[in-house]
Amino acid sequence: MHEVGLVDGVLKCAIETARQAGASRIISVRLRVGDMREVVRESLDFAWEAMREDDPLTAEAELVVEEVHPRSVCLACGAEFDHDRWHLRCPVCGSGETSAIRGRELDIVNMEIETPD
Template identity: 65%
Template structure:
């Protein structure tokens, strides 16, 4: 379950930032995750629940996730198009030579702390 690794990395960043800011608790964290990260929401929630409880500073912290759907540009004709995880093919010319514009995000968008 790679969600545990993702959550643990995020929490490391979050708690370090919170401690540096002198916060006593992290109330909410907002993430942006691309579909190509293949994160399973249920597993992410589970990992979040387990790992946030390990540290009093993140205990009870809420998680918000914004999913980002993949989008690519065709290198042959320049068309930009949305696609899913498995089918990356230009709808205009049928080309398979594409450049991914988004869909691989794993960003910490914001966090809310209490001091």
């Protein structure tokens, strides 16, 4: 379950950023996750609920996930196309030589924090 490692990394990064900003708590963290990362949403939420309590800064933080649908460009004919996790072949010329444009994201987009007055 690589969601545990993912959540661990996100929490560490969020906590460090919040400390530097002098936050008293983190309200929410917005994450952008590409479908190609094969993140299981239920596992992600489960790991988040379990691990956020380890630090008072994140104890009540909400995880917001933006899912990014994959898109690739064909290296043979240059066509751009949307696809799912399994169908990467170019629909125009049938080539399997493609390069991902999006769908591999794994980024913290932003976070909402509360600071003492």
